[in-house]
Amino acid sequence: MTTPLTEAGREQAAHTAPGAGALRTRLGSAGPLAVTVGLLLVAVLAAYLRSGSETIVSQAVLTGLVTGGVYSLIAMGLTLIFGVLDIVNFAHGSFLAVALFVTYTVVQGTGLNPYLALPVAIVVLFALGALAQFTLLNPTMGRPLESQLLLTLGIALLIANALRLSFGGDPLSVALPGDHGVHLAGAVANQSRLIAFAAALVLAVGLYLLLAHTSLGRAIRAVAASRQGAGLVGIDVRRIYVITFGIGTACAGAAGMLIAPFTTITPTAGDQFNILAFVVVVMGGLGNVVGALVSGIIVGLVEQLGGVILPGQSPLFGVFLVFILILFVRPQGIFGART
Numbered sequence: 001m002t003t004p005l006t007e008a009g010r011e012q013a014a015h016t017a018p019g020a021g022a023l024r025t026r027l028g029s030a031g032p033l034a035v036t037v038g039l040l041l042v043a044v045l046a047a048y049l050r051s052g053s054e055t056i057v058s059q060a061v062l063t064g065l066v067t068g069g070v071y072s073l074i075a076m077g078l079t080l081i082f083g084v085l086d087i088v089n090f091a092h093g094s095f096l097a098v099a100l101f102v103t104y105t106v107v108q109g110t111g112l113n114p115y116l117a118l119p120v121a122i123v124v125l126f127a128l129g130a131l132a133q134f135t136l137l138n139p140t141m142g143r144p145l146e147s148q149l150l151l152t153l154g155i156a157l158l159i160a161n162a163l164r165l166s167f168g169g170d171p172l173s174v175a176l177p178g179d180h181g182v183h184l185a186g187a188v189a190n191q192s193r194l195i196a197f198a199a200a201l202v203l204a205v206g207l208y209l210l211l212a213h214t215s216l217g218r219a220i221r222a223v224a225a226s227r228q229g230a231g232l233v234g235i236d237v238r239r240i241y242v243i244t245f246g247i248g249t250a251c252a253g254a255a256g257m258l259i260a261p262f263t264t265i266t267p268t269a270g271d272q273f274n275i276l277a278f279v280v281v282v283m284g285g286l287g288n289v290v291g292a293l294v295s296g297i298i299v300g301l302v303e304q305l306g307g308v309i310l311p312g313q314s315p316l317f318g319v320f321l322v323f324i325l326i327l328f329v330r331p332q333g334i335f336g337a338r339t
Contacts, residue, residue, distance in 0.1 A: 068300020097267060176261035283298070
């Protein structure tokens with residue numbers, strides 16, 4: 001029988017309980033960040049020397065920042081789920097695809113601006129994620145990691161096929177009225193991409209504040225640090241599992257809606273983002289929310305600058321090269337703590 005949860009007990013559990021899977025919301029050291037910024041500056045210089053054009057480099061930096069902001073939001077949901085539940089969620093990209101189709105359905109049914117579908121996408125994906133955790137994943141908690149891994153893979157396949165049956169396999173799109181280019185520092189970005197970047201950062205900061213400064217956030221961090229300790233101070237661990245998975249899935253939902261105006265909508269559209277989200281999560285440090293935010297920006301910049309430095313190669317070549325180098329030097333990720 002658990003004792004009632006007090007504010008002091010919740011705070012103590014969140015900050016002192018041990019656990020390798022603890023959810024971290026603060027930077028552990030400025031050293032790794034400084035080195036990473038230095039390497040990015042070197043990449044910018046290399047891109048300028050390779051292209052000989054300030055405009056090309058400015059365009060690559062602007063596009064990288066805008067794209068990286070969306071990557072950060074997707075990865076923050078994924079790392080939140082891993083940090084609390086220790087689940088490698090292969091269905092994350094499929095949930096993002098659901099948000100794309102939710103946005104398409106809202107726009108087609110109402111004719112409204114696509115961004116008015118943002119609250120709908122967040123609510124629907126939170127409910128869908130919470131339902132999946134409550135009905136399918138909660139019964140497997142405490143079992144070997146492979147149980148949840150295979151189950152999320154099955155959920156991903158189920159979602160992809162359900163979307164294909166419901167909407168067909170033809171590519172769809174959502175148009176944003178008046179989506180004109182905006183000139184910034186010699187570069188141009190579509191209005192939709194800038195809105196997606198700004199909204200992603202706002203939502204990411206909101207998630208950070210939720211985790212760091214609310215009673216729910218303290219309960220989530222307590223469960224991440226030690227589920228046994230959290231249970232002893234009165235936290236309903238399985239309820240926190242459901243809420244956390246819902247929040248993580250809602251992040252994918254928000255990201256899916258934000259990229260809908262400039263992404264081709266298909267049942268498997270989330271797969272490419274799923275791969276990059278895992279790269280961002282591991283690079284930033286497993287379970288580190290701030291690490292996911294910063295690492296997403298880094299991946300976006302490397303993706304675009306790599307295309308300038310190594311023309312003719314896949315933009316992901318540079319991303320995976322940097323990813324391997326970082327893990328070789330710092331296996332726990334840029335902001336990950338040694339365990």
